[in-house]
Amino acid sequence: MNIFVCVSHVPDTTTKVQVGEDGKSIDPSGVTWILNPYDEYAVEAALQLKEAREGEVTVVCFGPDAVKETIRKGLAMGADKGLHIKSDQPRDSFGTAKALAETLKDREADVIFCGRQSIDYDGWQMAGLLGEMLDLPSVTVASKLEIKEDGSIEAEREIEGGMETVVSKLPAVISAQKGLNDPRYPKLQGIMQAKRKPIEDVEPSPYKNRVEVLEMSKPPVKSAGKIVGEGPDAVKELVKLLHEEAKVI
Amino acid sequence: MYEQEEHRLIRSTVREFAEQEIKPVAKELDDREEFSYDLTKKMGEIGLFGIVVTPEYGGQGMDYFSYIIAVEELARIDGSQAATIAAHNSLGIGPLYYHGTEEQKQRYIPPLCTGDGLWAFGLTEPEAGSDSRGSKTSARLENGNWIINGSKIFITNGATDITLGTTVQAVTGEVDGKKEFSTIIVNRDTPGYTSRAMKEKMMWRASNTAELYFDDCTVPEDHLLGDRGDGSHIMLETLDDGRLSIAAMGLGLAQGAYEMALEYSKQRRQFGKPISKFQVIAFKLADMAMKVELGRNLLYKACWLKQNKQPFAKESAMAKLYCSEIAKEVADEAVQVHGGYGLMKEYDIERFYRDQRLLQIGEGTSEIQRLVISRYILSE
Known part of the structure; x- marks a missing residue:
């Protein structure tokens, strides 16, 4: 089975991200980067599928040279090969999907996994766009997945207030939701082996962003609370402020 | 770097x-x-x-x-x-x-190497701690077997259900009036060998520490590790190596304690603001961060020397000494930042404060490290 996992190289969840000098990108200094947490579920799903059916798992990532470290994490977890679509130019979701789609279209993928979203730009678009561009069914936000011997897929998706069960057929694009599996830790030996696994470099065709970022800003700082007073006497003042200042009642 | x-x-x-x-x-x-x-x-x-x-x-x-x-x-x-x-x-x-x-x-x-089995190293004895040459456990060669008698104490991983055996240092004779030490491999099921877990520890309470007893414990001659008389050399080399890992434990503990203090100081409010806003606390944090950074640099340099096949015994002793002492200082100040809560088991810093105490004692006390360092610098 020919399995691909599209992964994203994102700032660590514990990193305090700052807006860069240009006001429309993040300041990369001091940021530690990790494999996007939702993509860990995707890598795990790919590895489990490979272990059940045999085949090969290729980790694909679009971005500058720094993303190789994230590809290597996927290789350390157990993927066989890396595919690096090299570009120093940040792209919108459509452009990233386009680069992935043109790279994958002639590679006879049986299944393409990705995470439900990358935790940096929160686009949630990759599985849908890839399905469309590659003319493949797209099963998104799967929290339970079964791929049968005959290539049929049964997946559970979380929807508002409940679960939805869908069926489809390989080849397909599947995006992973938290809970799909329990991603493995790379083994130390896996980290050493990852150094020797091949990473193929490809150049994407030129693309002009369709969506332009104008500005990036931090959420407004929460102002300090105000203590109106204590005991029943303060209630009157509190109600007045809630009505006149906060305008919530 | x-x-x-x-x-x-x-x-x-x-x-x-x-x-x-x-x-x-x-x-x-x-x-x-x-x-x-x-x-x-x-x-x-x-x-x-x-x-x-x-x-x-x-x-x-x-x-x-x-x-x-x-x-x-x-x-x-x-x-x-x-x-x-x-x-x-x-x-x-x-x-x-x-x-x-x-x-x-x-x-x-x-x-x-799998996680299914552990192995111990028996060096310290009830009456031979820093003075390791004072150890009394002996082994004599008889009819192609080593017969070992004596006991060891404070042996990490010595008595778990998955401990497969131990390497024991024993006196195997006398050469020119000096004790001859050798190291011998002892499997767990050898007759005459028993191990017992030591309880009521102040620190490292979830690790296994054991007493080992050898009572006419008999193993084949080929269980000798290294050559006869190599025991001291093997022990010293093992300790040089082990020191770096104890230093890493000190560094990690200090890092963890510092992070706890940093986090707590940002949340804990007194006099209307987070205590991290007070210089008296902020300066403690600055000192902690500096000590951790220095410890890390010293330890990594010692590792670099070892890895690049350069002499590293002096730096190894320095790293062990420094990292274990800053573990004490940083854990102590981190408890101080936590105030009364730092004394409660509910907070991990309480455990860190106890755990750090071993580091200035195990695998060569701080005093022995100073002895090692001073011998190197005085003979340079």
């Missing part, structure tokens, strides 16, 4: 493992003074056993620096689990790997 890509990946992997698997159970294991077979197995599964051993013997084939980073990251969360790993790798596997014959290595090392 010292870290390569794979080192960052090892750090993040072990950190994630420690935070997700060890942190939730560390307090309870400490309370119950319980060695966790479950965690030991999991640590083995991700490859923390036999880290520097080549894959040929079932090891992970990583460099020494990788091992140090792994111990540091475990100690950042829990001293007991770091102790299990550091003792097993440096003291358990180390002497067998560096001094064993090909046959001994093939036989003993692979089962010690």
